Amino acid sequence: MQGHLRSLAAAATAALLLSACGAGAPEGGQAAAESATIDYWLWDVAQQPQYQACADAFQKANPNYKVKITQYGWDDYWNTLTTAFVSGTAPDVFVSHLSRYPDFAAQGTILPIDDQVAKDKVDLSLYQDGLADLWVTKDGKRYGLPKDFDTVAVIYNSELLKDAGLKPEDMEKLEWNPKDGGSYEKTIAHLTVDKNGKRGDEPGFDKTKVAVYGIGLAGSGAGFGQTEWSMYAMSNGWQYADQNPWPSRFNYADPKFKETITWFTSLIDKGYMPSMAIAGAGVNQMDAYGAGKYAMVTEGSWNTKSYWNMKGVKSVLAPTPVGPTGKRASLFNGLADNISAATDNPDAAWAWVKFLGSPACQEEIVADEAVIFPAIKSARTRAEQAFGKLGIDVKPFTMHVEEGTTHLAPIADHWADITATMTETMDAIFSRKADVSSLDGANERVNGLFG
Amino acid sequence: MTSDTVHAAPRRTEAASRGAPPRRRGRRLGDLPIALAFVLPAALGFVLFYLWPTLRAFYLSLTQYNVLTPPRFIGLDNYERLLGDHLFWNALVVTAEYVVINIGVQTVMSVLLAVLMHRLTRSMFVRGVVLLPFLVANVVVALVWFWMLDYQLGIVNQGLEWLGVDRLAFFGESELAIPTIALVNTWRHVGYTALLIFAGLQMIPSSVYEAAAIDGAGEWRIFWRVTLPLLRPVMALVMVLTVIGSFQVFDTVAVTTGGGPINATRVIYYYIYDLAFTRFHFGYAAALSSVLFVLLAGVAYLQLRLSRAGESDLKGS
Structure with a gap:
């Protein structure tokens, strides 16, 4: 209709x-x-x-x-x-x-x-x-x-960071790994606060009654995960497919991808990140962040100004964490x-x-x-200066370009069909209704599209 | 029950119309050209915007078609694919669940509202208020409820917490999403349906109520033994309209859950739309539409047969 x-x-x-x-x-x-x-x-x-x-x-x-x-x-x-x-x-x-x-x-x-x-x-x-x-x-x-x-970075609420006793410098050196989440997960845990004021890393933290989540969730990311999980998976040495552009085999069943998703979704179980039920319907990540429900979010550079336009929230940018490869990673779209x-x-x-x-x-x-x-x-410096005039230090976005940690976004045929399959699969995994092993079947269906 | 003129009026027109057919038959066909002229615009619209697209959809269902390149005839392949498509069967189940909740609650509520309006008040204001939600666009209703029921910021959940009840992810939880959408749409449509039934109630002669009252029947008994049976033709019409409308649920899903969580609200119309307009499988989407068409025709036929919609029990009284 x-x-x-x-x-x-x-x-x-x-x-x-x-x-x-x-x-x-x-x-x-x-x-x-x-x-x-x-x-x-x-x-x-x-x-x-x-x-x-x-x-x-x-x-x-x-x-x-x-x-x-x-x-x-x-x-x-x-x-x-x-x-x-x-x-x-x-x-x-x-x-x-x-x-x-x-x-x-x-x-x-x-x-x-x-x-x-x-x-x-x-x-x-x-x-x-x-x-x-x-x-x-x-x-x-x-x-x-x-x-x-565009690239991806972390946006955090500087008031909530101060409340947690953390300094902006702490946010710049975060490391991540799929085993225990590294200093990145520790920070997220510490930024999480329950209704009784207990932090995520304190004993007695009630994960069923969270007041402020350490990190927000925009969705399962389907087969793209640009601002959701791509920066983790790729800093874990994962690539979307056998080649880019125009791949014929995708890597959604790769152990490196599975362990990344296992770790990332474990943040939901630990109460550091909202569940799909909470985050997947109703107001979006940006509005929930604006309402002070998330201490930090991972975001694309195109949304930066919208965050700074919010009233009553002071935001600062931080780079995405360094992964097991020893480097950061960001999609370059x-x-x-x-x-x-x-x-x-x-x-x-x-x-x-x-x-x-x-x-x-x-x-x-x-x-x-x-x-x-x-x-x-040649326009990059001028844009950086323009952002700077607004009080936004966009280095966390542009450092990916300077340090060569960008990865070109996947360009493939059948993307709409890939998205349909991966939305179903990833939504189920993020909703804890399916295990990462379901990625095997999904990857097979995706590759089946390429004959 | 006191007799009142509101009820007397419909009775007279009904009597008149019952007497009308023989007289009409006796007339010459002098009115026919004018009648045809009046029917023509609607008939033209029907042929152009309903019949032709329907026939074309049947044809497209036998092709592989992505709109932008010409359709390729593939026989019954789309229908074969449909049998093995778990999302199609899921969509049928989800849609059925929606229809049952939506129609069930809506029918009970609207009959209740109609009877209350009929027995207790003549106020135009009350009728207006009852109709109010129906006057707001579907999409607006859906979005307002979507935000009010939001888990973190929604006012309903704030209220729940204040009452000491756990917050609920109304649209986000698989088990809650369809009932939530069904009830939101019930909220919007119940007043309109109630008014249709209310009109039907006014067709029932007050003498029947008086007779029942003299025989010693209370309100409750009158409702079950008099009102409801005599309401059957109107109810049948209302049910056919609302059930078919209910099967066609789309916009509420499109602007809220988008078929999620996972496939919990991927109702048949949304699935068809998704296949056609985001995935370019127009031929397959047409096959699904054709199956839905046959299904709905069957449902409507069954309803009409079972409820004997063409007859009225008033004749015998």
Whole structure:
């Protein structure tokens, strides 16, 4: 029912846009054939202002083009996009995700940009190493220019840290291992407080009546676990699959993954982390943290500013813990824009995509907004400074890039089906309704998708 | 029971309408073109938005189809796959559980409300209040309850704790999620259903109540022996509508649990939606829809047969 509503809404939006387009053309007078409205979709409301600013700059430089930005929440975004593709009301350009674009490319719903990149001599070495090639499919076609990168870090409530008698320096040297959790688990235990004021590492701690959990839980993470468990598993020497991008065998049954998940879910049993029943429904991790229910959370860099915008909570960043490999680890993910194959105006769409990928947008505008890290190397320092002005030291995010502890996010075919299988399996494990041995069957089903 | 005019009025119109068919038959077909003109828009809508999509869905259920590339005919493969799909059977069980709780509680509550409204008050205000939850959009109702019932921050759990009861993860616990969703939707729909039944109650002639009262029957007995049996045709209609509506539960699940925890609330409609719109298995999703269509048609037919919805016991009285 809702799906219909959404497609209706999409159709209505498109109709409005079309009429706006029709009205705009004669008004402009000159070069009617070239003028176009570019319909642009994104999901992150926090990023809308910075791209609106880019759009304004773009329109100033290209008076024939008008950019119309529409935002849908992440939960609705992909379904709305699919229905829009079906009903022929898809945007000209949309923010895309590494886990989704291979399906779109395979179905021919997005356009490769190789010719345009070659013709306009776009310098791909401007971007952080490896990011640009994430948008090249198996058959060698390029579909996007990177616009940002993200990593994972710990965000903690500095008041609760002080209450626990811990210092910010303590948070920077934490180590983790799957056997006893190391100093990382000790810290989490100490940050946990029950209703009677007893801490998680004190005798008499009542794990059934926890007032503040040491660490929050966003969910089971399905087969991705970007901000949930990827930083532990990969610092334990685990990799998602046999190769990346375009793997044919996944490693969800690997002992290193199993022991990581066993350790991580044991935090639930010990009362240091909320159960899936508590954390998996109702308000999300960010809101629960804002209400003082979690002393720390693991988060992606794109959400940083939202945490600092919370009233009544003082947050500080800390790096993810060093694992058995002797190194930290973080997924290295990035977004790019895809051009819809159904666009009426590929030239206008490309001009906008090129602008979004250029220093003029990323370095001059986006970096100063201090919401995300631009993909362009030279823009990083400027973004760090912008965050610094807000009182946010983002080193815990960017140190992964400096120390080379980033791991490219998995890019694979069949990601939606992998997610369906892994959601079921991981949710069951996190709910303590299944053992990690169920990962064997799940991994087999995942690999079965690749024939 | 005192006689009152509210009851007398429906009786007269009923008598009139019962006498009507022979007279109508005698008329010429002069009204037919106009009647057709009135029916046409609705009929057109039905054909375009219901019949055609239904037929197309049957066809798509025989194909492999991801919307963006043309469908490929694969015969009955989708139906074969369906038999071995544990999530499909799980969805049927979960949906049935939802329907039983939702319809069971809702029917009892709405009959109770309707009878109370009928016997105790004529207040339009009360009727308005009873209908209020139905006027709020489903998604809004779902989200408000979702937050109110949150384990850590929800007001309901704050209240429970204040009463000395343990907090409950209403939407998060597998065993509680479906009953919670069923009751949230019951809360929204009970007033509307009660009003439908209330309308049915007004069709029952007051003379029947008077007769029962003279024979010495108390309120309780009148309810079981007079009200409920005479309400049967209305109840049958209400049940058919609400049961089919109940099977179609979707939005409450979509905006709260998203099918979780694990698969505890993966009701059939949500599963179909998930398969089609997030996983692009449109052909298979169409097969599931077709099976659901046959199932619902069967349920509706059975209900109508069992409850003899077309007949009224009033004739004999």
